[in-house]
Amino acid sequence: MKKRSLLIIDDDQHFLMALGDHFGMSGMEIYKATTGKEGLQICKKKLMDVVILDQKLPDVDGDSICKDILSYNDKSKIIFCTAYPSFESAERALNAGAYWYVSKPVDLRELTFAIKKSLRELELEKGLEDLSYAREKEFEELELIGSSGLKRELDRLIELAAGTDSPVLITGETGTGKTYVARLIHKKSGRKGPFVTINCAALPENLIEEELFGHKKGAFTGAVKDKRGLFEVADEGTLLLDEIGDMPLLLQSKLLSVIDEKKIRRLGDVVYRPTGARIIAATNVDIEGRAAANAFRKDLYYRLNVLRIHLPSLRERKEDIPEVADYFLKEMSKGKPFRIPEEELKGLMDYSWEGNLRELRNVIERAMIISDGLVVRPSRILNISARSKEVSLPSVAPPEPVGQTIKLKDLEKRYILNVLHANGGNVSKTARDLGLSLSTLKRRLNSYKAQTG
Structure with a gap:
């Protein structure tokens, strides 16, 4: 693992030696300078992770060279150190780009804490950079494959969707690439914020609401601090609501309000916050049928269906x-x-x-x-x-003798297994034909196997 570098700029030789020995023993690579000019020469040759900078140096005031240090490495964490603490000096140092401020005589525990926090901050920044780079590379490589007429029409609709901020509804069977297309729309739209996704069928109603809207500290037991929801996280970006057809009706009403008013309210809060998240919804169910059966809000369906992209099956x-x-x-x-x-x-x-x-x-x-x-x-x-x-495949029970009463659950089992056999054992198609979710059908089939086993 790469050693972290620490530069100490101070004209006190004893101070230099003591800190150099202490932090050198912790595994850091130590550099020392007694003047501002000497310190800047070191920064020019070597990127410094942390710089302990004295205010009163023989040639300059420490706060006057903060910007020069950061010009060589804008990620350097400068810990400003002075024997003349005051609000004005602290303000000058922080405005110049210092990360932390300590006063002399230095409390070694406080300085150690400041350095550890600086290094932790560097790790987090590096992690975010890596994540951002990975996402950029991922989005660079996004492109639809194929040359059929259906694919060309899909390209046209994606370009159309990318040029507007209106909601988009993506429909299609499982595995047709709905999330992929949503990512492609986000990439082509040039929106500055992140691409964020949530599966509306994967979480219970209370958790989906908290994930989407966030909460205020004290809103419920365990809410020990404020939390941003995904509408805030996706600000100026894109929020994909996957499996929108399974969103609870109560949340559908709140989502409609967000689309219309462009603002959200965290759980337990009274303040409304604006959101610039662009909404894309995706589903593999017959959402028109659900709206007609009042299982999905018609007004929300109309609001989402501003631009419809249906993905053809393979x-x-x-x-x-x-x-x-x-x-x-x-x-x-x-x-x-x-x-x-x-x-x-x-x-x-x-x-x-x-x-x-x-x-x-x-x-x-x-x-x-x-x-x-x-x-x-x-x-x-x-x-x-x-x-x-x-x-x-579980075996189908033989027909019951005429006139014998059949239990409802046995009739259901026989019907499910007959449809399964008619579909050649294709569980996905059987689930669609029966109007069941794939997970529900699999649970029932497993229970049938257990009964016969």
Whole structure:
């Protein structure tokens, strides 16, 4: 691990030696200077993490060279040190760019705390820089793959969405890339703030509300400090409300208010705060049907549906499958020349891809892992998947004798299993046909297996 550097600028030789020995023993790389000029020469040659700077130096006042030190490394943390403490001197030092202010005679514990806090701040800043760089690289590489007419129309809608601040509603089956498209809209929009996402189906109502709106200290037990919600975090950026169709009705009303008024109120607070977050909503359910059945607010649906982008399933744009498969292959190959034979690509185009892009990526990744060499054959995985579905299906009970009473739960079980068999064991399609969530259907199937096991 890289050693942190500490420069001590002070004309007191005993002070220099004592601090140098103490912080040198803690593993820091120590540099010393007795004049401002000498200190600046060191900063010019070596980037300093922390600088302990005396106010009264033989050639200059310490606060007069703070800006020069920061010109060599704007991340340096300057701890200003003076034997003549006053509000005015502290104000001058902090205005000049000092990070901390201590008075002489120095309390070693206070100085140690200041240095530790400085180093911690540097670590946090570095982490944020790395995260920002990673996000920038991620967004640089975002691009839709394919050349079909459907893909070109999708490109047109994305450009249209990027040029406006109005809400966008993205619909499509699971795995079609709704989050990816939302990220692409954010990237092309040039918005300054971050891209933030929340899954409305993953959290209970009270937690979703807190995540979105934040809370004021003391709003409830455990609220020991103020917390910003995602509407504030995403200010001047984009907030993706994934699985919007599963948002509780009470929160739908509050979301409608945010869209209309562009302001939010934290839980337990009386102050309204403006938000510049651009809202994108995504869902894989029939949201029009839910609105018609009063399971989703019609007024919110109309507000979100200003610009609608429907993502076609992979089955609807089969001509794009070879390009998409090649993209996934290159993405995961780590520079190795893996390839998919032509006959294998034709097989991929004939497959149903109920899980869409997510399933295709998974199949290619698994096929790469089990490949003997650089030739990847996804058909092996598809055959394995088909066989595993066949053997894992729970058996359907034989018909009950005529006139015998059937329990409702047994009738439900028989119906679910019949639909599952009619769909060839495809659990995702069965869930859609039955109007159940995928997790609910899987729980019921597991319970049926336990009963027969």
